[in-house]
Amino acid sequence: MLNIRKLPIGRWLFLLMFFVMSCPAIASATEVMVGGAPLKPWWFWPVILFFFCLLLGVLAVMAGVGGGVLYVPLVSGFFPFHLDFVRGIGLMVALAGALAAGPGLLRRNLANLRLALPVALIASTFSIIGAMLGLYLSRLNPNLIQSCLGGTIVGIAFLLLFSKNTEKPVVTKQDAIGLALGLQGVYWDDGARESVEWKTHRTLLGLFMFILIGLLAGMFGLGAGWANVPVLNLLMGVPLKVSVATSKFLLSITDTSAAWIYLNRGCVIPLIAVPSIVGLMLGSIIGVRILAVAKPKFIRYMVITVLLFAGLKALDKGLGLGFLG
Amino acid sequence: MPSMENQSLKPSKEQIIYANLLLIGMLAGIVIMTITYTIYVTGLLPSHVDMSLIATNWGKNIHEYQEITQSPHGWGWLYLLGKGDFLNFIGFTLLGTLTIFCYLVLVKGYLREKNWIFLVISVLEIIVLSMAASGLLGSGGH
Numbered sequence: 094m095l096n097i098r099k100l101p102i103g104r105w106l107f108l109l110m111f112f113v114m115s116c117p118a119i120a121s122a123t124e125v126m127v128g129g130a131p132l133k134p135w136w137f138w139p140v141i142l143f144f145f146c147l148l149l150g151v152l153a154v155m156a157g158v159g160g161g162v163l164y165v166p167l168v169s170g171f172f173p174f175h176l177d178f179v180r181g182i183g184l185m186v187a188l189a190g191a192l193a194a195g196p197g198l199l200r201r202n203l204a205n206l207r208l209a210l211p212v213a214l215i216a217s218t219f220s221i222i223g224a225m226l227g228l229y230l231s232r233l234n235p236n237l238i239q240s241c242l243g244g245t246i247v248g249i250a251f252l253l254l255f256s257k258n259t260e261k262p263v264v265t266k267q268d269a270i271g272l273a274l275g276l277q278g279v280y281w282d283d284g285a286r287e288s289v290e291w292k293t294h295r296t297l298l299g300l301f302m303f304i305l306i307g308l309l310a311g312m313f314g315l316g317a318g319w320a321n322v323p324v325l326n327l328l329m330g331v332p333l334k335v336s337v338a339t340s341k342f343l344l345s346i347t348d349t350s351a352a353w354i355y356l357n358r359g360c361v362i363p364l365i366a367v368p369s370i371v372g373l374m375l376g377s378i379i380g381v382r383i384l385a386v387a388k389p390k391f392i393r394y395m396v397i398t399v400l401l402f403a404g405l406k407a408l409d410k411g412l413g414l415g416f417l418g
Numbered sequence: 419m420p421s422m423e424n425q426s427l428k429p430s431k432e433q434i435i436y437a438n439l440l441l442i443g444m445l446a447g448i449v450i451m452t453i454t455y456t457i458y459v460t461g462l463l464p465s466h467v468d469m470s471l472i473a474t475n476w477g478k479n480i481h482e483y484q485e486i487t488q489s490p491h492g493w494g495w496l497y498l499l500g501k502g503d504f505l506n507f508i509g510f511t512l513l514g515t516l517t518i519f520c521y522l523v524l525v526k527g528y529l530r531e532k533n534w535i536f537l538v539i540s541v542l543e544i545i546v547l548s549m550a551a552s553g554l555l556g557s558g559g560h
């Protein structure tokens with residue numbers, strides 16, 4: 094008899110990935126409808142969604158990406174829900190994840206309030222505009238928003254694949270805006286057993302980048318950790334640990350404003366929102382425990398591959414090519 | 419010098435209060451969502467929109483969906499708190515308003531420190547988030 098306790102962690106994770114990858118088959122099987130009515134009972138998809146999000150939460154932690162960036166392309170590609178609902182719930186998922194991570198990051202002084210506040214103001218303002226624009230475009234031409242989402246997801250997959258973040262960037266001289274806002278700090282590096290001082294440069298350009306990040310986050314409901322970290326780390330010269338932590342905390346503010354636009358518009362259906370949020374949060378907790386004993390590099394590449402496939406699928410759907418079904 | 423460095427390694431008082439508020443609010447939000455969702459799916463309270471009707475229409479865009487299900491916009495759900503489906507909005511609202519309350523703590527701290535730049539940034543953020551939450555922006559109407 095197979096002893097499941099003896100299965101190596103890598104094989105478990107491969108099985109998880111296999112389940113996630115197999116969802117297109119499950120989804121397409123249920124697309125068969127009789128006279129416009131689905132064959133499955135109402136509870137079928139929420140239950141599948143809960144377990145799917147549970148696994149997604151595990152994989153998101155292993156791959157070092159946010160839940161929202163996986164949720165929107167995968168759920169919109171492989172589940173029968175309209176993109177309007179997926180984007181709204183995607184933001185709630187990203188928001189819940191950021192709220193859960195925020196307290197720990199703030200207490201350990203890894204997330205920096207001084208750095209987060211100006212950036213959050215810009216990103217949250219433009220995420221509102223992005224959300225409104227996204228809903229408007231969706232009404233005007235749903236294929237347009239689908240194609241744009243597909244293009245963005247493909248771009249994110251390449252960004253995750255090729256961007257080489259720097260642990261401790263060298264900033265020789267702080268610029269005037271960074272200095273005026275006091276965008277500098279010290280954090281304790283547990284690994285190196287030393288305190289690390291940091292300061293920003295190219296602050297104005299960095300702040301401008303958050304206009305675009307806010308717009309994309311609101312328009313596609315993606316969260317924005319994938320973009321926050323490279324801008325904070327590579328462009329503004331913030332150490333990687335502080336960038337990751339501040340980015341996660343930042344999402345709790347940026348996603349709040351965009352989520353409200355979708356929430357007020359009625360795009361958050363409780364029947365599918367709650368299993369998504371709770372599933373992903375529980376999955377993240379499990380993921381953190383698995384992370385201690387697993388090698389996440391392989392999972393990261395697999396998640397990027399799935400993301401690339403989901404992006405191409407969204408592009409294919411939006412452009413009406415029909416190559417990927 | 420080392421004591422100054424140790425001091426700057428520690429989070430500020432406001433940061434700790436912010437973190438504590440966030441933790442309490444987030445946990446409360448999750449518990450409330452779980453309870454209200456259980457009430458909803460077990461049918462302890464009747465729902466405004468039948469679950470089968472949701473399942474047949476969740477593939478349609480928001481405009482069609484709302485027309486068919488007669489679901490409210492903005493804060494209209496407050497009138498439907500007696501319905502199982504809209505009871506879930508208590509948890510969503512808590513998660514959505516948490517950051518605004520946390521910012522109020524920051525405002526108090528920056529005011530005490532006379533840190534005008536960050537005071538203005540915090541106040542502006544509260545305005546932005548409140549505007550988004552108010553439903554005045556882009557919630558549309560019937």
